[in-house]
Amino acid sequence: MSSNRELAAIFQKIATVLEIMGANAFKINAHVKVARVLEDLVQDIATVEDLSTLPGVGKSSVAKIKEYLATGEIKELSDLLGSIPSGLLDLMEVQGLGPKTVRRLWQEAGVVDIPTLKSAIEGGQLESMPRMGKKTISNIADSLAFLEVASERTRIGDAMPIAEMIIDQLAKTKGVNNIEFAGSLRRGKETIGDIDILATTTDSALLAETFCTLGGVTKVLVRGDTKCSIRLDCGMQVDLRIVAEDAFGAALMYFTGSKEHNILVREQAIKQKKRLNEYGLFDLDKNCIAAKTEESMYKDLGLPYIPAELREGKQELTLPQTPPLIQHSDIQSDLHTHTIASDGHLTITELAEEAKRRGLHSIAVTDHSQSSMQANGLSPKRLEQHIADIKKANEELDGINILAGSEVDIHADGRLDYEDELLAELDIVVASPHSSLKQDPIQATSRLLKAIEHPLVHIIGHPTGRVLGKRPGLEPDMPTLFAAAAACQTAMEINANSWRLDLRDTHVHAAIQAGAMISINTDTHAASDFDQLRYGILTARRGWLIPENCINCFSFDRLLAWLGRSC
Numbered sequence: 001m002s003s004n005r006e007l008a009a010i011f012q013k014i015a016t017v018l019e020i021m022g023a024n025a026f027k028i029n030a031h032v033k034v035a036r037v038l039e040d041l042v043q044d045i046a047t048v049e050d051l052s053t054l055p056g057v058g059k060s061s062v063a064k065i066k067e068y069l070a071t072g073e074i075k076e077l078s079d080l081l082g083s084i085p086s087g088l089l090d091l092m093e094v095q096g097l098g099p100k101t102v103r104r105l106w107q108e109a110g111v112v113d114i115p116t117l118k119s120a121i122e123g124g125q126l127e128s129m130p131r132m133g134k135k136t137i138s139n140i141a142d143s144l145a146f147l148e149v150a151s152e153r154t155r156i157g158d159a160m161p162i163a164e165m166i167i168d169q170l171a172k173t174k175g176v177n178n179i180e181f182a183g184s185l186r187r188g189k190e191t192i193g194d195i196d197i198l199a200t201t202t203d204s205a206l207l208a209e210t211f212c213t214l215g216g217v218t219k220v221l222v223r224g225d226t227k228c229s230i231r232l233d234c235g236m237q238v239d240l241r242i243v244a245e246d247a248f249g250a251a252l253m254y255f256t257g258s259k260e261h262n263i264l265v266r267e268q269a270i271k272q273k274k275r276l277n278e279y280g281l282f283d284l285d286k287n288c289i290a291a292k293t294e295e296s297m298y299k300d301l302g303l304p305y306i307p308a309e310l311r312e313g314k315q316e317l318t319l320p321q322t323p324p325l326i327q328h329s330d331i332q333s334d335l336h337t338h339t340i341a342s343d344g345h346l347t348i349t350e351l352a353e354e355a356k357r358r359g360l361h362s363i364a365v366t367d368h369s370q371s372s373m374q375a376n377g378l379s380p381k382r383l384e385q386h387i388a389d390i391k392k393a394n395e396e397l398d399g400i401n402i403l404a405g406s407e408v409d410i411h412a413d414g415r416l417d418y419e420d421e422l423l424a425e426l427d428i429v430v431a432s433p434h435s436s437l438k439q440d441p442i443q444a445t446s447r448l449l450k451a452i453e454h455p456l457v458h459i460i461g462h463p464t465g466r467v468l469g470k471r472p473g474l475e476p477d478m479p480t481l482f483a484a485a486a487a488c489q490t491a492m493e494i495n496a497n498s499w500r501l502d503l504r505d506t507h508v509h510a511a512i513q514a515g516a517m518i519s520i521n522t523d524t525h526a527a528s529d530f531d532q533l534r535y536g537i538l539t540a541r542r543g544w545l546i547p548e549n550c551i552n553c554f555s556f557d558r559l560l561a562w563l564g565r566s567c
């Protein structure tokens with residue numbers, strides 16, 4: 001984590017604890033504001049000469065930032081944490097519970113952590129609380145159950161930076177030659193059980209020592225010459241395997257998995273009277289045929305190279321050649337982003353400059369529509385003004401095209417949140433579900449179908465509305481939706497934000513099979529959100545997406561032509 005982000009998280013946590021303690025709103029908001037400023041800050045906070053020049057950062061915040069820069073922490077936070085039951089913060093992980101409700105549960109029902117919340121629900125104590133309806137209680141119970149199933153795995157957005165940081169440090173250790181992550185992380189799965197790292201080195205003892213004493217290690221589970229396992233303070237387990245230099249490819253292939261893929265390739269080897277294991281590919285006399293690189297392994301199995309994201313034991317062995325899967329560098333536009341007009345942190349110009357810096361030819365500004373009250377959605381009048389502002393920024397700024405768009409809510413019944421007349425003024429319309437996400441599948445299907453078939457809608461944003469580990473989202477009949485999307489030329493989004501990854505990998509595959517177009521967007525609210533694109537790309541690759549099926553890979557002219565299509 002960069003120090004800006006870490007510091008922002010500390011300020012946010014102080015605000016949360018203050019709110020749970022019932023502090024005054026002014027004090028809470030001051031901390032939230034500083035957290036936001038820090039999150040958006042492009043420059044490293046440690047290099048800011050005069051901290052008081054940062055907007056919203058007052059004297060006491062300056063002192064806290066200085067304290068953090070000098071000591072790596074802010075004592076106020078540990079003091080605050082010491083004054084409330086420690087389990088209260090875990091409650092914040094339950095979807096639908098904010099600091100205010102957590103405070104009430106604590107003060108009025110004696111709830112101090114997840115177990116006491118559970119028994120309070122089961123024992124009926126919550127029902128006697130004022131302003132706590134049956135529906136709310138049953139929602140909390142649902143979220144709790146979902147949290148339990150989901151919490152054993154880590155979102156790729158959390159696991160990937162951790163793995164990269166560890167690999168960075170280990171790569172610097174004397175003697176290390178090859179080092180790469182394998183397992184589900186390399187396959188780009190949306191959640192990761194544990195992180196698997198493979199390395200070759202001339203000094204195993206030093207590498208093992210470095211690994212087991214990394215910052216953040218809370219427990220060494222295994223410490224051997226070829227395998228070490230640690231647990232980190234975030235709860236994640238990391239396995240390191242030290243393998244022979246000339247069998248790195250075989251080990252990488254084996255430990256990348258998946259288990260199901262390994263079984264398929266092993267069967268392929270057996271058919272060819274060969275043997276395959278983590279040490280190499282061998283003939284029946286145990287002579288090694290291939291082991292050094294994955295490429296040589298697949299080649300000698302008579303297979304095209306299979307990208308890690310496809311190795312799920314499905315149809316990947318039937319591929320006649322390596323498919324030209326989409327890559328980060330193929331993406332030329334971002335078609336779903338937010339500005340300060342709704343709930344984003346950047347102005348139109350800042351957003352466009354950031355997109356330009358990242359080499360995109362176009363960016364669509366798609367702020368929220370009027371019903372998204374909590375996201376400061378735009379009234380029709382504000383949208384009219386916003387369109388004018390976007391057009392003006394587009395004229396003033398060279399080297400990037402700014403499209404005027406909206407992320408318009410799809411109401412529970414499928415109606416859109418603006419009149420057609422207004423939508424017709426936009427360059428691009430992303431329609432997304434934001435509310436009624438527990439609707440039954442039949443209603444969800446007809447709701448999304450209406451949006452797909454609407455002639456002014458270009459993209460369906462995060463189609464199910466799921467949030468990983470927090471809520472499952474809608475469960476519409478996907479084949480029906482994808483067939484309609486193909487017929488109406490409406491693109492289905494992969495929302496790249498690692499909390500969403502919606503569409504998910506399997507849906508992407510089905511959508512492409514049905515002939516629908518895909519759009520990969522970051523849903524950027526702050527500059528760093530653009531970095532989430534990589535998770536969208538991984539999900540896309542897991543869904544076998546090639547650039548031809550993705551509108552974000554189109555040239556500007558082709559994109560414009562596509563946006564102007566009639567249904």
Ligand code: DGT
Pocket residue numbers: 182183184185191192193194195196254255256257258259262263
């Ligand atoms: P995860 O950690 O649950 O997200 O999923 P993976 O795929 O990373 O699984 P993990 O960490 O248990 O093992 C890493 C890889 O090692 C796995 O993808 C394939 C390989 N592997 C592990 N156990 C077996 C096994 O019993 N049989 C075979 N064929 N491969 C295995």
Ligand code: CA
Pocket residue numbers: 183184185193194195196
């Ligand atoms: Ca793993």
Ligand code: CA
Pocket residue numbers: 183194195196239
């Ligand atoms: Ca593992």
Ligand code: ZN
Pocket residue numbers: 336338407461523
């Ligand atoms: Zn959005």
